[in-house]
Amino acid sequence: MVQQTERPAARPAPPLTRRLRWRPRSTLARHGLAVLLALVAVVVVVETTSPFRNSQLATMSYYAIAAAGLTVLTGLNGQISLGHGALMAVGAYTTGLLLGPDGEGAPPLPLVMLAAAAVTALVGAVVGAAAARLHGPYLAGATLALAVAVPGLAIYFDHPLGGEQGLRIASPDVPDWFDAAIWFLFAHETPGAKYLAYLGWGTLLLVLLLLANLMAGRVGRVWRAVRDDEVAAELAGIRLGRVRVLAFVVSAACAGLAGAVLGVVVRLAAPSGFTIVLSLGLLTAVVVGGLGSLTGALLGSALLVFLPPAVTNLGIGAGLDGTQAAQLAPFVYGVVLVLVMLLAPSGAVGVLKTVWGRRRRSPR
Amino acid sequence: MQQFLNVTLTGIGQGAVYAAFALALVLIWRSTRIVNFAQGAMGMFTTYLALTLIEAGQSYWVGLVVALSSGLVLGAAVERLVIRRVEGGPELNAVIVTLGLFVALQALAAILFGSTFRSFPAPFDLRGFTVGGVNIALTPNSIYVIGAVLVVMLALVALFRFTDLGLKMRAAAFNQEVSRLLGVPVGRMLTLGWALAAVVGSLAGLLIAGGNLVFPAYMDAVIVYGFVAAVLGGLDSPGGAVVGGLTIGLLLSYVSGYLGSELVALAALAILVAVLLVRPQGLFARTAARRV
Numbered sequence: 308m309v310q311q312t313e314r315p316a317a318r319p320a321p322p323l324t325r326r327l328r329w330r331p332r333s334t335l336a337r338h339g340l341a342v343l344l345a346l347v348a349v350v351v352v353v354e355t356t357s358p359f360r361n362s363q364l365a366t367m368s369y370y371a372i373a374a375a376g377l378t379v380l381t382g383l384n385g386q387i388s389l390g391h392g393a394l395m396a397v398g399a400y401t402t403g404l405l406l407g408p409d410g411e412g413a414p415p416l417p418l419v420m421l422a423a424a425a426v427t428a429l430v431g432a433v434v435g436a437a438a439a440r441l442h443g444p445y446l447a448g449a450t451l452a453l454a455v456a457v458p459g460l461a462i463y464f465d466h467p468l469g470g471e472q473g474l475r476i477a478s479p480d481v482p483d484w485f486d487a488a489i490w491f492l493f494a495h496e497t498p499g500a501k502y503l504a505y506l507g508w509g510t511l512l513l514v515l516l517l518l519a520n521l522m523a524g525r526v527g528r529v530w531r532a533v534r535d536d537e538v539a540a541e542l543a544g545i546r547l548g549r550v551r552v553l554a555f556v557v558s559a560a561c562a563g564l565a566g567a568v569l570g571v572v573v574r575l576a577a578p579s580g581f582t583i584v585l586s587l588g589l590l591t592a593v594v595v596g597g598l599g600s601l602t603g604a605l606l607g608s609a610l611l612v613f614l615p616p617a618v619t620n621l622g623i624g625a626g627l628d629g630t631q632a633a634q635l636a637p638f639v640y641g642v643v644l645v646l647v648m649l650l651a652p653s654g655a656v657g658v659l660k661t662v663w664g665r666r667r668r669s670p671r
Numbered sequence: 672m673q674q675f676l677n678v679t680l681t682g683i684g685q686g687a688v689y690a691a692f693a694l695a696l697v698l699i700w701r702s703t704r705i706v707n708f709a710q711g712a713m714g715m716f717t718t719y720l721a722l723t724l725i726e727a728g729q730s731y732w733v734g735l736v737v738a739l740s741s742g743l744v745l746g747a748a749v750e751r752l753v754i755r756r757v758e759g760g761p762e763l764n765a766v767i768v769t770l771g772l773f774v775a776l777q778a779l780a781a782i783l784f785g786s787t788f789r790s791f792p793a794p795f796d797l798r799g800f801t802v803g804g805v806n807i808a809l810t811p812n813s814i815y816v817i818g819a820v821l822v823v824m825l826a827l828v829a830l831f832r833f834t835d836l837g838l839k840m841r842a843a844a845f846n847q848e849v850s851r852l853l854g855v856p857v858g859r860m861l862t863l864g865w866a867l868a869a870v871v872g873s874l875a876g877l878l879i880a881g882g883n884l885v886f887p888a889y890m891d892a893v894i895v896y897g898f899v900a901a902v903l904g905g906l907d908s909p910g911g912a913v914v915g916g917l918t919i920g921l922l923l924s925y926v927s928g929y930l931g932s933e934l935v936a937l938a939a940l941a942i943l944v945a946v947l948l949v950r951p952q953g954l955f956a957r958t959a960a961r962r963v
Contacts, residue, residue, distance in 0.1 A: 387763055389770070437944050443762035444706035445947060447770075448898040451708070452943050455895045456936035463933040583891055587774050594767055627782065634781040641775025648768045649756050 338519045342512050349508045353501055354493055361500040362572070363612050368507025369395075369568040370608035372514050374592040375601055376561025379518055381590075382599025383527060384554035385534035386438060390450035391562045392586035393457035397430050398423040398566020399576035403474035404467065406571070410477025416571070420510070423567035424560045431559020432552060439551035454586045458578035473577025476570045479506075507568050514561055515601055521557065522601075530554055584637065591640045595647050597654025606655050614639065677808035678928035679921065684813035686920020687820040688878045692897030693904060693912035694824065695872035700906050702844040702864035703758055705765045706898065709749070709772035711890030713869055714876025716776050717742045719784045721877060722791055722885060731794040738873050746869025750862045758861070773894075781887040793882030816878045823871060824913060830867075831909075840864055892936060896923065899943045905953025914955065 331337050353361060377391050401423040406413045413419065434453060438446055461468045468474060481502045489497045497505075521527055532540040533550050541547055570576050592611050596603025615636035622632030651658050692710065699707045720741050721734030749772065757765045795811035831837035842850040843860035851857050875897070876890060883889075900919040904911025919942065926938040946953065 381763070385763070387766060437948065440951070441947060444766055445902070447708065447766045448706060448895070448902065449940070449943055449947065452895045452899065452936065452940040455892055456940040459933040459936050463931055582888075584774075587770060590767065590770065591774070630786055631782045634778045634786065636778075637774055638778035638782065641771045641773070641778060644771030644774065645753060645768050648764050648771065649753070652761075652764055 334523045335520055338516055338523075341519075342516045345512055345515075346509075349505075349512070350492075353504045353508070358498065358500040361504040365500070365503040365507045365568075365572045367608050367612040368504070368511045369565045369572060370589070370592060370611050371605050372507075372511050372568060373562045373565035373589050374596070374604035374608045374611075375511075375514055375518055376558040376565070377589050378593040378596070378599055378601065378604040379522065379530075379561075380554050380558035381593060382597075382603075383522060383534060384530040384551060385442075386551060386554060387443070387447050387590075388438075388450045388555075388558070389447055389583070389586045389590065390434065390453035390457075391558070391589050392581045392583065393454045394427050394431060394434075394559050394562035395566035395569060395585065396457050396461070396576065396578075396581035397427045398563030399476075399570040399581070400461065400468060400474060400566075401426045401563070402567040402570035403469075403476045403576040406477045406479075408475040408477060410479065413477065416479045416506075420564060420567040423570075424563040427563020427566065428556050428560040431556045431562070434559070435552040435555025436548075438555055439548045450586075451583070454581075454583045458581055461576075461578045469577070471578060473575050473580070476574050476576060478503075478574050479571055503572050507572060510564060510568055514564060515605075518557075518561070519601055526553070588637075588640065591644050593654075595643055595654055597656030597658075600654070600656040603654050603656040673805060673807075674928065678924050680808040680813070681928075682921035682924025683917065684816055684920070685924060686917035687817045688875050688916075689893070689896050689900045689920050690913040690916025691820045691823060691871055691878065692875040692893055693900035693916045694827070694909055695868040695875065696897055696901040697904070697906060697909055697912040698827075698864055698868035698871065700901070702840070702861050703750075703754065704762070705754065705758070705769065706906075707865075707868070707872075708766065708769040708894060709776060710868070710872045710897070711876070711894035712773045712776035712780075713742065713745055713749070714872040714874075715885075715887060715890045716780050717745065717873040718791070718876040718880045718885060719780050722789065722880070723784065725792060731792060735877060738877050739870050742869040742873030743866045746872075747862050747866040749869070750865035754865065755858070755861075777887050784887075786887055788884045788886045791880035791883060791885045797882045812882055816881070819874065819878060823874060824909075827867070827871075827909065836863075895936065896920075896939055899939045899946075902943060903946050903953060905955045908953070908955040911953055911955030915953075 331340060353364060356364070373391055373395055377388060380386050380388055402419055405419045405422060406416075414422075434450075438449065441449055461473070462470050465471075478499060479502075481497050481499065485502065485505070486497050489495070489501075522530075529540070529545055529550055532543065532545060533547055537547060540550075566576075569580075573580065588611055592607030593604055594607070595610060596605070596607030615633075618635045618639055619632045622635040623629065627635070647654060653660075692714075695710055696706060699705060699710075717738040721738035724737055725731060725734045753768060753772065754765070757768050793812045795815050797810050797812050799806045799808050799810050801807075829837075831841060839850070839855045840860045840863060842853070842855050843857040844864065847857050850860075875893070879893060880889070896919055897916070900915035901912050902915070903918060904913070904915030919939070922942065923935050923938060927935050930938075
């Protein structure tokens with residue numbers, strides 16, 4: 308991967324690349340540095356914004372975790388999933404069962420979140436084993452069936468899972484050490500909304516770090532190989548089935564973690580929260596951001612969180628009533644999804660890269 | 672015993688609708704190798720048009736004609752304006768485009784017609800016939816549903832078997848290059864194929880709505896059941912779609928009647944996975960192998 312940055316000596320390298328030379332050589336260090344910078348940015352943003360923005364940021368974090376997992380699956384491995392909403396439900400319900408409605412005697416939160424990810428990864432392994440044999444429309448149909456079927460399961464087993472009303476989930480207390488650290492830095496206490504935003508974004512950055520390393524290494528290369536040419540990959544000794552199931556498991560673990568964050572942020576796991584709209588929203592996020600790009604997944608999930616209020620306000624301004632205006636956001640998602648596929652299938656990140664590349668190549 | 676009979680009769684009625692919906696999916700799959708996930712939303716949209724007319728005082732039959740003809744126009748427009756540009760491209764792009772249409776149409780319906788539950792009138796009586804003093808679950812309306820689906824199927828068979836147009840459409844679906852060389856206007860045939868499929872899909876939407884509640888998401892589950900039915904039948908064979916639709920209708924009716932209605936979607940998923948793993952070419956596909 309290092310050779311990528313080397314340019315032919317015949318042409319003088321533009322000054323920009325020279326300025327970026329100081330970047331660490333190792334991929335892990337580079338990603339770690341990016342995550343550290345992002346962490347600082349997150350702290351600044353969370354500390355300077357209102358509680359409402361904080362809760363929006365917390366919402367964005369769980370969309371982004373799930374979208375990052377989905378973009379790895381769809382963009383890197385070429386498997387589409389319309390069932391990630393259902394996988395998030397698995398994570399959220401696991402969290403709800405472990406934490407309970409009042410949080411008494413519950414295991415520590417990181418452990419609960421790991422358990423949610425593990426349970427969902429297990430479900431993902433089962434789904435992935437079936438999905439590994441399918442492609443394109445068949446896989447889309449099968450995962451769509453999953454997205455429609457799972458909420459019914461929660462209603463059917465209404466004793467532990469709470470039926471239509473869903474499962475109330477205790478909101479975690481702000482740990483003392485965290486409160487103390489924030490007090491030390493900014494001299495104020497940490498309200499719940501801020502803590503949840505930190506929790507979500509901390510998890511998100513960790514997931515992004517892990518996924519970015521996975522994508523840059525051997526595993527990512529093998530995933531891309533399977534996506535681009537099955538036959539060639541198989542001839543090169545790659546076991547298609549295993550690779551596909553692994554991609555699904557990793558992606559499902561992300562979805563489960565996202566579900567866990569959703570559970571503690573929303574404090575509820577209910578069937579109505581995991582409809583097909585959630586799954587299709589995640590798909591919109593990764594497609595609009597740019598399939599296969601973690602930055603794209605972040606951009607896309609920002610769209611999922613910050614677009615609806617803006618569009619709804621526009622709709623109310625144009626004379627629609629509240630329920631109608633609330634539907635404008637999904638309408639825009641759908642239209643954008645179609646337009647992106649027709650006009651710029653590589654998504655926002657792809658377009659930015661093209662523009663960037665053109666600017667760099669054009670003579671000054 | 673009586674419950675078994677009733678569950679079976681209900682299943683056949685529902686199966687007829689799933690068969691129609693699966694048929695619409697198969698028609699599009701055969702011509703363009705695309706699964707139209709927007710089919711349900713398109714049918715829902717035209718059903719709302721019919722409902723608007725019926726609530727304005729028109730008869731059911733006016734609504735039916737309007738729904739089917741607007742389905743024709745919608746199908747043709749969708750193919751010509753949107754699908755044409757992703758045909759033959761990466762299959763994932765086509766899937767995502769139809770999903771985008773699905774989301775957009777559903778939201779548009781909620782904006783235009785509201786997202787509340789509204790009841791859709793049935794053209795015939797919803798009370799069951801009485802046989803030997805026992806009321807059974809066969810209603811005049813369900814006979815109408817089955818009859819309507821049968822008529823559409825026979826009409827499609829006649830179109831594809833006995834007319835020049837049907838032959839051209841089959842040719843365009845079978846091999847685009849060769850048909851184009853022989854003078855078949857392939858593009859127009861594909862548009863027509865989508866239009867016809869949308870008509871069948873609209874009919875399915877209307878038949879499901881009859882005597883039930885209508886809301887923008889009411890076709891969501893039907894997309895899944897129709898897809899399962901189409902895959903069971905082979906996704907390539909219209910006859911298979913019909914048999915698949917009836918089978919799925921019956922099986923899901925038994926699940927709903929004996930196990931609980933919440934498990935219907937799960938049962939559909941189980942059937943789908945079982946079919947794809949055990950007999951991926953479906954029950955009625957003519958090709959020996961198929962890449963799923």
